[in-house]
Amino acid sequence: GATPAATTGGGEITVFAAASLTGSFTELGERFEAAHPGAKVRFNFAGSSALAQQINQGAPADVFASAAPANMKQVTDTGAVTETPVTFARNTLQIAVPKGNPAGITGLGDFAKADLKIALCAEQVPCGAAAKKVFEAANVTAAPDTLEQDVKAALTKVALGEVDAALVYRTDVRANDKVDGLDFAEAGQVVNDYPIATVAKAPNPATARAFVGFVLSAEGREVLTAAGFAAP
């Protein structure tokens, strides 16, 4: 709950963050605590949509960091978040292939080949929506074998050699040492924004705002960049 230290940026806050932010936000939390003695950051990492549901049901969140604007919209629509969310990171797509690229994938064009095993994200999830735009931009009709529920699932299939290629986020490729990433030209045209905001009924709004500020600070950007995120 709120403590007197709130005004000084102390006390405990709870950050609801998308699962794909697990690595970078854990480090951000540690650095924030080091910079703000007396402050404590608790994380709740889960899928952005689950987090949105929880916040809408009155979860005691101070900060919500979503992996997609759509999930952020779910909470602003209900009034659980009243302030305007800020984009703190961006992610672009990359082609993931198994280590050594056994199928010899060269670019987006290979995604149209029926004899290759291709994994994409489902359209309902951000990486799938992004992929769709990329293919439209590249004018390629992809022939996927599976539409994965999230990036990790797609990446797992690449790592195990189950598919020959998948279109995933750059940050995910970087975190997985069993896959190689291939850049492609159209990647820059479609970026996925990560919005962050403090929750309207945040138990500890002062520290919450301090944390959001920290994420947006230069030190925060450094951590996010190291994880492969692009600056907004």
Added chain:
Amino acid sequence: MTLHAELRVRRGGFDLGVDLGVERGEVVALLGPNGAGKTTALRALAGLTPGGRVTCDGSAWDGLPAERRPVGVVFQDYLLFAHMSVLDNVAFGPRARGTRKAEANARALDHLRQVGLEDFAKAKPRTLSGGQAQRVALARALATSPELLLLDEPLAALDASTRLRVRSELARHLRTYEGHTLLVTHDPLDAMVLADRIVILEGGRAVQEGAPREVVRQPRTDYVAHLVGLNFYRGTAHSTEVRLDDGGTLTVAEPADGPVHVVFPPSAVSLYQEKPAGSPRNTWPVTVSGIEQHAHTTRVDLDGSPAVLADVTTATVAELRLQPGDELWASLKATEIHTYPR
């Protein structure tokens, strides 16, 4: 002071309709052929099968579920609780009726001693022989000291000598017992020794009722006659002459008129190779259809008019060299024949 039951049960094609009265302290034996409805009657009395009305000492049991009726039941197939020790099985009733553990166990041990199984107190029912299990079931039912004791063939699986001992223990117990007892049995001796009154059930109906000696002497159905080992016929008497319904005529000592039952013991029949000339008024030709060796006599099954059973000594069998198919003469003294109105 009386238990009165009007039992009306319908199970599948079977239909039970019988009225029973049992005085306090009285033991009523229920006898009847397989499938006559004896077990069904007991279940209805215990409240396990709905049907009919029961009043005991003036209070109606109709609405009461089984566990609120003060009954004790020995089931035909024992139904000992497999996961409890023998002692716990016997102590279960007293415990369920609120007796404290130590006392219930002591009482259970006492009842086990009465059936000669105190050494098996700790055993699991699975390790008991058939007869041992039945004795435990008996002890379990007796341990609750119920108002109404329902015993479904409680001695059927016991060996001859244990049976003798348990029967006389049970007789002693029942003599001093204050409640009402209904005993199902197939053994007329059990009924004779244990019961004050016998009710014969056939096809779901009570067909005869009375003191044991009375039933034994004056059977009213083939089943009862078989049970007590008498030759039994229906006939019509004209003075000392009785014309039997299934053929044949017998001369009797006591004059009577109208429809009668006729009985005489197999031992009253004598067998001859030639037609005897002597005094017996009833002499007729018969054919041997079967021979059964009993412990001290031989029973001969004879076709004829009437067909008849005869008990003869082993000496007679040897002398006549009896074989199925042999043609003989049966003879029967009029004074050995007992008749009574139908």
Added chain:
Amino acid sequence: MTLHAELRVRRGGFDLGVDLGVERGEVVALLGPNGAGKTTALRALAGLTPGGRVTCDGSAWDGLPAERRPVGVVFQDYLLFAHMSVLDNVAFGPRARGTRKAEANARALDHLRQVGLEDFAKAKPRTLSGGQAQRVALARALATSPELLLLDEPLAALDASTRLRVRSELARHLRTYEGHTLLVTHDPLDAMVLADRIVILEGGRAVQEGAPREVVRQPRTDYVAHLVGLNFYRGTAHSTEVRLDDGGTLTVAEPADGPVHVVFPPSAVSLYQEKPAGSPRNTWPVTVSGIEQHAHTTRVDLDGSPAVLADVTTATVAELRLQPGDELWASLKATEIHTYPR
């Protein structure tokens, strides 16, 4: 042509060690008190409980599991398959041994007819009475026409007249039956009627063996004497004088020497209110300890030296006004007493 079994089974504290031989076509009755090991012996023969060795017509059954042994078993608690109809239960054995369906059903119906239950062919076992279930179990075991038929108290639950009928059906069946039969029973009459030989089992050991009449006339243990209803003593003979081990002396007709068994029937004992002056050489004072009413006689339990059972007529009971505790004189003719070496 013989079945020979050396059974050695240990179950918990119980230990069975018995050798059995059964000729082809022979029926051996196994009698013994509850817990003597009869069921255990049957299970070992059927291959359900390991222990001992069995050879039949020269081939050893030792390694064979139950379903490869040509046996048929009637279990003490029937074990009918609850989900099959009565007909399917009986047809199960022939079907399992490869008979075609129509034929198996016909055969099953035939066996059901023999036990008087053809009307119940379609019924579920749950709806049968105890006696009906036992008859189905019997039909089921007979339907496989096995080499070795094992019957565990197959008539215990039958009513008197059905028992008579089923027993004589069974006797007829067994007479023409080619295989070996082992019959467990508590009823000496069943043993007399059905068996060619009797084996008495006590405490897991065979204590007596012989033709039924022989066993009945010369019991060797209290159990057997009880079973056949004789007064039985152990004693030491010096010519016509026998000193009984438990006290008392009897004068017998046939001189003998050394340890003997002494038996006489309860009906050989007469009772008097005053010491009789007549010829019987054995006369001694006794006290009435129990009275049991049987169908045609009354059995009196007497304490004394020796203690003795007497069967008296109802007339005698009325005349003497017998009551427990009465002091009487027992008398016994020397010629009624049978002695034989121990």
Added chain:
Amino acid sequence: MRQRLPVVLVLPALAGLAFLLVPLIGLLVEAPWTTLPSQLVSAEVGEALKLSLVCASLATVVCLVLGVPLAWLLARGDLPGTGVVRALVTVPLVLPPVVGGVALLLVLGRRGLVGQHLDAWFGVSLPFTTAGVVVAEAFVAMPFLVISVEGALRAADRRYEEAAATLGASRWLTFRRVTLPGVLPGVVAGTVLCWARALGEFGATITFAGNFPGTTTTMPLAVYLALETDPDAAIVLSVVLLLVSVAVLAGLRDRWIRA
């Protein structure tokens, strides 16, 4: 003659029932009913529903064929090490379904221990196929069947099997005609658990078989994806799945009760 039901049993029973059912009522209350009809007639939903029912039923058949004998072996085989094997059988329950899917991929995938041979020798590849969905569901659901059937077998009276043996029945015949009918209520319970679990299976399916409409997109996958964009639609889809499963199970009620 009917006894009053004991409060000490009825109260917790009703509490348990409420605990299971109130959340469903919550779902039903919140569900945007107006969109239900349009969802119901939507081709994709129909396709997913049909695929779910078919795959769950096939998986249940696979589980019955393999699982009932396995339960029998555990209960009656008298083999050494049965205790450990029984514990191992529960492992797919404990495994997070996604990891279960990974495990299946490691074995049956294109480069898996077994899968590479399947692919090379028979040209069979399970991932991304409807057969793969059945395999994933069967893997996750089989332990339910095995454990409950084994419990039922353990409780059954073995002497009926002895009786069958003395009548000349082989163990197989005994199993078919005596043992199995005797534990039918247990088998039915296990089958229900197995079918329902297969119907609701999500994690292992999407990991092993992937998600492609018409081939591998079962209802739970559709629900999950709908949750990402339109939680209301997800609830409606779930309700549809529920109603269908309740209808199927309640429709089987007569057979079920007879057992």
Added chain:
Amino acid sequence: MRQRLPVVLVLPALAGLAFLLVPLIGLLVEAPWTTLPSQLVSAEVGEALKLSLVCASLATVVCLVLGVPLAWLLARGDLPGTGVVRALVTVPLVLPPVVGGVALLLVLGRRGLVGQHLDAWFGVSLPFTTAGVVVAEAFVAMPFLVISVEGALRAADRRYEEAAATLGASRWLTFRRVTLPGVLPGVVAGTVLCWARALGEFGATITFAGNFPGTTTTMPLAVYLALETDPDAAIVLSVVLLLVSVAVLAGLRDRWIRA
């Protein structure tokens, strides 16, 4: 005297066993064993493991207390509508766990149908607490217990209960001392299923109780997060979870078998 086991049963049984166990072998083969020791001693893993065991065991207790009476009511209550209720009980099986979590939030959340009153009147809030984990696990696992215990009750011989009644035992005493011990193998099987399912529970837990290390992060959640950052670690964590659950279940073997 021992019979040969029939091939027609043993073959499918072994196939079933292989089907369940080979994927685990796959996992074990692939697991980066070198990192295992360091994972095992890591504080977070220890915490998550302890939390998993505690929550699964508590959830199992809750399921036993509520579910066994419910199973009894379904099997013995002779109430109308039992068939539909029985089908409804299976619903949490069919519901994708994430939707189950949403349903729980809708009812027990701070703004839920029941939860708002709990909060207002008692100041109790279940979501995002360890108690919430127990609730979510119990909700998902209880049907397994109920259905398998009910199957066992249905198969049991009711005449023993009749015998108990004639001895004066109330239905409650009969239930405790006769019925329940008689179906113990079924209850044990149900308990095992329930515990294992609770131990592996993920979707409903993360949705209803969130993912807070030390409070609500059970092993499956830890595995999920590890999948985000270090897939190998995820497999190691899964293997740890497996080994512990097999050890616990095999360790209970004696009691289990005795039952």
